[in-house]
Amino acid sequence: MSAGQDAITEANTCSPEQADDLCRVWSLFDNSSARIAHLDLGLRLIGSSVGFADVFGLSVEELPGLALVDLVHVRARDTLTSRLLSVARGERSRFSDRVAALTSEGRTCTELTGIAVTDDTGRIDSLVVLLDLEPEPADDTAGSPATDVRKPLTRMEALVLEGVAAGMSTVQLASKLFLSRGGVEYHVSALMKNLEAANRSELVSRAYSAGLFRRGSWPPLVTEGLVE
Incomplete structure (x- = not known):
């Protein structure tokens, strides 16, 4: 069963807004070009799509266990940690903000969206994050x-x-x-x-x-x- 199919069961325990988010987000794991990753509640990477790993010049095998905040600029880490933890604690179901990411090409800005993931009892057990890199300026x-x-x-x-x-x-x-x-x-x-x-x-x-x-x-x- 694909990650996208697993989202159907996951979505049944969420609000309608969260269900729409999760079905859309989890289905992206089936798309290797999508920039999406799965985090535990300690904000460490559990897994990712190939597209997410490629942004940082890493393979999907190298990412598990790494802290997500170590992949962004040092001055963005405290704010990102605070907002991710607010999602992990259930204070909000999601957030989206611009951060400076340390990509394989250097530093660039990206829109980072974090979404809470719940288990079959409705408890938050992990997070997913989605990157949307800003396009490079034309020549x-x-x-x-x-x-x-x-x-x-x-x-x-x-x-x-x-x-x-x-x-x-x-x-x-x-x-x-x-x-x-x-x-x-x-x-x-x-x-x-x-x-x-x-x-x-x-x-x-x-x-x-x-x-x-x-x-x-x-x-x-x-x-x-x-x-x-």
Whole structure:
């Protein structure tokens, strides 16, 4: 019996929303190109599809026993661990967020979705995660903004960018970050130069377009793993 067929029994113990998720997710194990993995409640890999292992330049035989968080950037690990554990404890049935993954090609951003898996008594006994890698930019982007989401910002650049995106003035940022007004303007100017933005509004727009902010966060927060 395939993993996808096993999901039919699994889905019977879940809510309708979870059942739809599980049938879709488990069926992906039958597709070698899918990027999906199975975790125990200690957040260690039990197994994965070939597509998931390929992302990290590993074989499916090498993954069991590895901690999932060891496959993402060090600055993303605490947040990812917290959110996965919230699913494992049943505080939410799933979550989806962008993280910086350490792939075989270097570091890249990926959408990571985690879903709780229950046994036949309805108790959570494991998790599944699904990766959705962001596409590489096309070769003809020479005229586009000089934005590389794989290049980390400094901690101060991230704080300044978050403040600007939240609508804070130079004076407010200077007070919050213990900088002079000139220091704030220096960092804003550097960010505008790097993102080829003409003003603060364009800076924020280009930062969102480049995927520098976490999805759905307010106040805006720079994605974990993109900060040195």
